[in-house]
Amino acid sequence: MTDRWTDRLSDYLDDALSTSDRRELESHIRDCGDCAAALEDLRAIVASARALAARDVERGMETDLWPEIEARLRDIPVRAVPEPVREPWPVHRLSFSMAQLAAACVAVLLLSATAVWFAHDWGRRETLARSAAGGGLITAVPATSAPAEAAQNEIASLKRVLDERRDRLDPSTLRAIEESLAAVEAAVEQARLALEADPDDPYLVAHLEEMASRQLTLLRRAVDLAGGAE
Amino acid sequence: MLASLAFAALTAFTLASDADTTIAVTPGTTLQVANYAGSVVVETWKRDAVRIEATHSEEDKIWIRSMDGVLLVKTTTSPKAQRNADIHITAPTWMNLEVSGTHTDVAVEGTRGALTVTTVSGDVEVAGSRGRAVLNTVNHDIRVIRGSGTVVTESVNGDCVLRSMDADTVDASTINGSVVFEGVYRPAGFYRLASHHGDVAVAVPGACNGTFAVATFSGGFTSAFPVSVTGANKGRRFQFALGDGRARIELKSFQGTIHLYRAGTRIPIQLHPESHEGLARDIEHFDR
Numbered sequence: 248m249t250d251r252w253t254d255r256l257s258d259y260l261d262d263a264l265s266t267s268d269r270r271e272l273e274s275h276i277r278d279c280g281d282c283a284a285a286l287e288d289l290r291a292i293v294a295s296a297r298a299l300a301a302r303d304v305e306r307g308m309e310t311d312l313w314p315e316i317e318a319r320l321r322d323i324p325v326r327a328v329p330e331p332v333r334e335p336w337p338v339h340r341l342s343f344s345m346a347q348l349a350a351a352c353v354a355v356l357l358l359s360a361t362a363v364w365f366a367h368d369w370g371r372r373e374t375l376a377r378s379a380a381g382g383g384l385i386t387a388v389p390a391t392s393a394p395a396e397a398a399q400n401e402i403a404s405l406k407r408v409l410d411e412r413r414d415r416l417d418p419s420t421l422r423a424i425e426e427s428l429a430a431v432e433a434a435v436e437q438a439r440l441a442l443e444a445d446p447d448d449p450y451l452v453a454h455l456e457e458m459a460s461r462q463l464t465l466l467r468r469a470v471d472l473a474g475g476a477e
Numbered sequence: 478m479l480a481s482l483a484f485a486a487l488t489a490f491t492l493a494s495d496a497d498t499t500i501a502v503t504p505g506t507t508l509q510v511a512n513y514a515g516s517v518v519v520e521t522w523k524r525d526a527v528r529i530e531a532t533h534s535e536e537d538k539i540w541i542r543s544m545d546g547v548l549l550v551k552t553t554t555s556p557k558a559q560r561n562a563d564i565h566i567t568a569p570t571w572m573n574l575e576v577s578g579t580h581t582d583v584a585v586e587g588t589r590g591a592l593t594v595t596t597v598s599g600d601v602e603v604a605g606s607r608g609r610a611v612l613n614t615v616n617h618d619i620r621v622i623r624g625s626g627t628v629v630t631e632s633v634n635g636d637c638v639l640r641s642m643d644a645d646t647v648d649a650s651t652i653n654g655s656v657v658f659e660g661v662y663r664p665a666g667f668y669r670l671a672s673h674h675g676d677v678a679v680a681v682p683g684a685c686n687g688t689f690a691v692a693t694f695s696g697g698f699t700s701a702f703p704v705s706v707t708g709a710n711k712g713r714r715f716q717f718a719l720g721d722g723r724a725r726i727e728l729k730s731f732q733g734t735i736h737l738y739r740a741g742t743r744i745p746i747q748l749h750p751e752s753h754e755g756l757a758r759d760i761e762h763f764d765r
Contacts, residue, residue, distance in 0.1 A: 417559065420579055423598045427615045427633045434652050434673045438731065441694050450692035450714055454731060458673065461652065465615070465633065472579060472597070 250279065256286050257449055398463065405466040412473035424469045431465055434458045489542040492531050499528045500541070502548060507573040508566070511551040514580035515561035516599075521570040521587040533562035573608075582617075601630075618654070618749055636675070636748050644668075651675060655733065655746055662687040662724035671729040679728060680740040686720030689737075690727045697734040701742070 252275050258264050259272050276283045413421060438455040445451060492498060502508075502525055510517050515533070529550055531539050537554040539562065552562045561580075568574065573590040576583050583594045584602040592610040594601050601612045601619045609627040612619050618635040621628055627646040630637040637649040642660025647668045649656050655675035662668065662685055670677050681702070691698055692714040704717045728735045736745045 419559075420597065423616050430633055430653050434731070437673075441731070448694075448714075450729065451694060454673075454694070454729070457650070457671075458652075461631075461633070468595075468597075468615075 250275075250282065252276075252279070252282055253285060256282065256289055259286070260289060261447065261449060398459075402463060402466060405463075405470050408470050409466065409473060412470070415473045420472060424465075424472070428462070428465055428469065431458065431462045435462055489540060492529065492539040492541060494531070494533050494535050496539070497528070497530045498541070499526050500548065501526050502569065502572070504569075504571060505546060506543075507547045507575065508568055509547055509549045509551075509575045510564060510566065510577070511549070512562055512564055512576075512578045512581050513552055513554055514559070514578070515552075516563045516582045516584070517566070517576050517578065518564070518583075519566045519568055519574060519576070519585040519588070521572075521589075522567050523570065525569055527569070527572070528567040530565040531562060534560045536560070537562060539564070600635075619649075637670075638748065655748060657744055657746070657748065659740060662726060664723045666724040667727075668724065669727045669729070671727070672733050673731045674733060675730065676733040676736060676746040677728050677730045678736040678738060678744055678746045679726070680742075680744075681719065681737055682740040684720065685724075686722060687724035687726045688716060688718045688722040690714070690716045690725070691735055692727070692729045693733075693735060694731045696730045696732050698736075699734060699745070700737040701739050701745075702737070704737070 252272050255264065255268070255272060259269065264272065276286060409424075416424065435455070435458045438451060438458045442448070442451040442455050504525065508519075508527060510519070527548060529539075529541065533539060533552065534554070537552060537560055540549070540551045540553060542549045542551070550564065550566070552564070554560055554562065568588070570587060570589045572588065573592070574585065574588055575593045576585070576595070578596045578599060581596045581599040582601075583596055583599060584604075585592060585594065585606065586604045588605075588610075589607040591608045592603065592606055592612075594603070594610075594612045594614075596613070596617075597615045598617060599614055600617045601614050602622075603610055603612060603620070603624060604622045606621070606624045606628065607626050609629075610621070610624060611629045612621070613631045614635055615632065616634045617632070619630040619632055619637045621630065621637075621639045621642065623641045623643070624639065624647075625643045625645075628639065628642070628644045628649070629647075630639070630649045632651040632654055634653045635651060636654040636656070637651050638657045639647065639649055640657070640659045642658065643663070644660070645663050645666050647658065647666075647670070649658065650669070650671040652673040653675060654672065656670045656672050656677045657680075658668065658670050658678070659680035661682065664686065666687075668687075670679060676696075689704075694713065704719075706715050706717050734746075738745050
């Protein structure tokens with residue numbers, strides 16, 4: 248079940264709400280069991296993401312460029328602009344929603360499915376999954392039922408099928424597909440490493456989700472081109 | 478050859494090379510075009526009929542089939558034969574279009590129905606779409622001119638260039654290419670422009686009412702005019718509003734630079750050469 252606060256829970260955890268909104272949301276949570284539960288789930292997701300094993304971050308990613316961006320912003324002459332009329336964002340916006348964070352977490356699980364994950368006892372944790380209805384509804388599903396594992400299996404399966412059917416594709420198509428898959432996989436890996444370095448950044452969470460989704464979509468398409476699933 | 482056929486009586490037939498066929502269709506019919514390699518060009522007219530002009534090898538066939546409210550135009554060829562077929566279609570403006578290919582360039586002009594384009598190694602060019610347009614290529618560029626309604630573009634290695642837009646909703650994303658957006662930001666409109674490696678360049682008209690949300694991981698941000706940050710979140714994210722801030726504009730680049738430039742001035746980023754050439758060609762072609 249969702250209400251007008253559901254999509255703002257991540258902002259709340261991110262300390263991105265105004266003082267009045269924060270007070271109002273805290274008051275709402277006391278009376279709304281769904282939101283309170285969703286908030287707890289979100290807290291668990293964030294905590295789990297923090298528990299990711301540290302990995303060497305690619306050179307260049309270690310450098311925090313935000314101060315430089317901030318400095319550039321300061322260098323831009325500032326003029327006063329009217330306070331914007333705050334209207335609810337369209338329901339289809341793609342960042343900061345609970346469902347997307349949850350789906351991104353699934354992607355993190357998928358892409359980081361190593362012994363490290365299991366050492367942190369992910370098997371007993373509940374995670375959130377985006378509903379088929381388009382992200383508006385939240386459904387708690389046990390990680391052991393593993394949408395992450397299913398997705399991981401699908402990627403492995405698609406790669407296996409694609410490898411078996413390489414000769415069904417003409418060389419130029421195969422080259423195009425392989426180059427693109429390499430590009431997407433590199434983007435997934437970069438997003439994953441970035442998220443490990445900064446697990447609280449909602450942009451990185453959403454970006455990893457998007458890149459992982461693109462990888463799966465491209466693999467499915469490649470298999471279709473090679474003759475479809477059997 | 479020019480033949481007129483009643484759609485209702487049509488089941489399936491093939492076109493000879495250099496064929497020119499016109500088929501009557503009833504409102505609500507969807508046109509599906511599948512061409513493995515070559516080009517598909519779709520223009521529109523007010524007649525309730527579909528004209529199909531095809532140029533292809535004698536060894537290949539173009540099937541035309543109707544079933545369940547769908548008119549299918551499909552090229553059958555051996556993928557390893559590396560032969561192209563060029564299909565030029567004139568369709569009713571109301572018609573929903575689904576175009577797919579692999580090594581296929583696709584150009585569509587003036588459709589008011591839903592439009593879906595999927596190709597791998599081919600450019601996608603759309604002018605004047607008014608319905609929901611979902612455009613996808615893997616290795617080449619997507620260019621949209623004068624799109625309205627909803628426009629979704631997705632590439633992996635190509636650019637997404639959208640100009641003279643008047644759309645309510647835009648979602649343009651690529652991984653290795655750049656994204657350019659020029660046009661109107663409609664009240665309560667939503668615009669998401671994103672790249673992983675590439676730059677994102679957005680033109681801002683003089684009278685702009687939008688809230689811009691900028692996010693990057695290791696990229697930069699430039700602006701040709703003053704902005705006043707109203708919300709700097711943790712990490713490398715911030716917001717600012719222009720005018721009444723009603724439209725929502727999300728600008729994201731993982732590693733590239735996000736540019737704001739004044740509408741009517743030069744695009745501040747380097748696009749793939751083909752994007753420039755193609756765009757110029759499109760404007761000349763579509764604005765005739």
